[in-house]
Amino acid sequence: MDGDLARTHDLGEAYARERDAADPLADFADRFHLPDELYLDGNSLGPVSDAVEQHVDAMLSAWREYGIRGWTESDPPWFTYGESLGDDLAPLLGAAGEECIVTGTTTVNIHTLIGTFLDTLDADDDRGVLVNELDFPTDHYAIRAQLRQRGLDPDEHLHLVESRDGRTIATEDVVAAMDERDVGIVFMPSVLFRSGQLLDVEAITEAAHERDVLAGFDLAHSVGVVPHELSAHGVDFAVWCSYKYLNAGPGAVAGLYVNERHFGTTPALAGWWGHEKETQFDLNLTFTPAEDAGAWQISAAPMLSTAPLAGSLELVHEAGIDRIRENSLELTSYLMTLVDERLAERGCTVGTPREPERRGGHVAIEHPDAYRLSQALRDRGAIVDFREPNVIRVCPAPLYVGFREVRAFVDLLADLIDERVYEAYDTERGDVT
Ligand SMILES: Cc1ncc(COP(=O)(O)O)c(C=O)c1O
Structure with missing residues (x-):
């Protein structure tokens, strides 16, 4: 074809x-x-749909009707909205529902997951993070900050795969860099934001695991347009946004994936929304993280910027x-x-x-x-x-x-x-x- x-x-x-x-x-x-005749910018911001408008209207009505009771009495309850939308998203990621959570923003999710997995390396292990020189910059800003907070100099511990042509990143170069540099985590985009190259998530993950390196991905430019097989490929963690191909609106809530084998790992950025749900409202001062990807939530779900995603997912699944x-x-x-x-x-x-x-x-x-x-x-x-x-x-x-x-x-x-x-x-x- x-x-x-x-x-x-x-x-x-x-x-x-x-x-x-x-x-x-x-x-x-x-x-x-569509605000314009030829709207060809859905890789930056998708347009609004009827389904999204309906879900936002319904959310406003629920807020009007239930007030605070909406957290538990609304359908679905707001209290577990991030979890239920994670279940809806999971088929797009090739993941189990518990491995996906709708929460936060892409950059904050990078902070918490990179921080979390840096913390899983042994205390005397100062291996760094492998990224590439064509990345969207926010990824580097967040990773550098997380390295700094662990006393690791980002100039020494953020390793860059170079591009041969200024447009693409060769899988062999990613793999070679894992051999040549001191790498504990490889963090790559699924699709490069400028050239649109789709990287080989499976090959990079496999090569990483053969070298005892963790593999994480930024799926901002692929979720909703490229199917994923995160669990089958054994990817360790991933993040994405919802405002591009998922059409959930400017600054819409983002999402993250943590492979189930990492459940129980302590989140780097803890917050009450990541607490085990059953006892969250006991309001204990000791943090007991949820037993699934929900543990990486931080704050109360922003319902008005989450509701659009429910509508846009309906369309994606229907198509x-x-x-x-x-x-x-x-x-x-x-x-x-x-x-x-x-x-x-x-x-x-x-x-x-x-x-x-x-x-x-x-x-x-x-x-x-x-x-x-x-x-x-x-x-x-x-x-x-x-x-x-x-x-x-x-x-x-x-x-x-x-x-x-x-x-x-x-x-x-x-x-x-x-x-x-x-x-x-x-x-x-x-x-x-
Ligand atoms: C690859 C990638 N990561 C992250 C972001 C943005 O992060 P945030 O959603 O935190 O603003 C973008 C924005 O276009 C992006 O292209």
């Missing part, structure tokens, strides 16, 4: 319409409220994660083929790996004037984002983007380049792109 199949077809408007007509997910788009992935690969394949055919001669390059097993849900289009082009695109209703130094990230999220939108986007970008429209824009960077 992938790669150069599309080249054997006429790729025009009729082709796009035909593909959309045959797309079993096509009707889902009507259930989203099916395997179908979403299949559709995503078809859309990104079509996009890359159009870039090759229409935009390469206009100075654009695909910076995302071509192989289906090596790419996530978005495509990096590189162009020397990427920043100004991204601004010009946005002003014309094509919402994409820019990442330094030269990347336009384009995300055909399968639940609300079809082949026609991909086609229209490429047409628009070709026109903007031909007419040099972007030259009217300032090269100075704005605040949020």
Whole structure:
């Protein structure tokens, strides 16, 4: 299905319409409220859906009706909402319900899990954490802080795998770094935020375990668009956000996974919400952590930023994660083929790996004037984002983007380049792109 199949077809408007007509997910788009004609930024922030609105309305009604009693009397009770949504999410992660909890934010969850697993290394073991130089920076900020708090100099104990091409990270280099450096934990993204490369979670985990190294992952750019098999692969821990492909809203509650073999490990950042549920309201001053991933919760669940996730998960399950992935690969394949055919001669390059097993849900289009082009695109209703130094990230999220939108986007970008429209824009960077 992938790669150069599309080249054997006429790729025009009729082709796009035909593909959309045959797309079993096509009707889902009507259930989203898209703020712009071509909303191609779901890898940063997914749009609101009817299902999300309903769940937020229901949460407000429950708050109005129950007040404080909502923690126990609401359906489902707020007291265990993080646990019940963890159960709902677990199939997307390939995990057991008890291994997943909906809680906190991605960065705070990195703090607590990296801290927790650094603490499991022997007291005289000063092995560090292996990351890569193309990571999203918050991961490094959090890990450095956790190393510092354990008296470990981050400059010596945060080890960086280098990229060979500035776009991707080779699995062999991750493995070699585990042999060459003093590593206790490898922490990698599933999908690199800039190029969209999908890393080999299974191979990295296996290599880590062969070396007595723990393996954790940041799934921010894959949850909801790429199926995972965390338990089957024996991953030790993982974190993710809910505002990208899970469409749960800006700053929505995040989630984490802890493999069941680590249940009982003391959380680095303890809080009362991670207490064993049965006795939490005894309010003992001694912390007795829950016996599952719930132990890594810290504070009371933020119900209004958690409710949207219940709605968006309904849609994801209805569509099916395997179908979403299949559709995503078809859309990104079509996009890359159009870039090759229409935009390469206009100075654009695909910076995302071509192989289906090596790419996530978005495509990096590189162009020397990427920043100004991204601004010009946005002003014309094509919402994409820019990442330094030269990347336009384009995300055909399968639940609300079809082949026609991909086609229209490429047409628009070709026109903007031909007419040099972007030259009217300032090269100075704005605040949020
Ligand atoms: C890989 C990755 N991790 C973490 C984050 C953000 O963390 P937080 O949800 O804590 O703001 C992002 C944001 O885009 C990201 O791309």
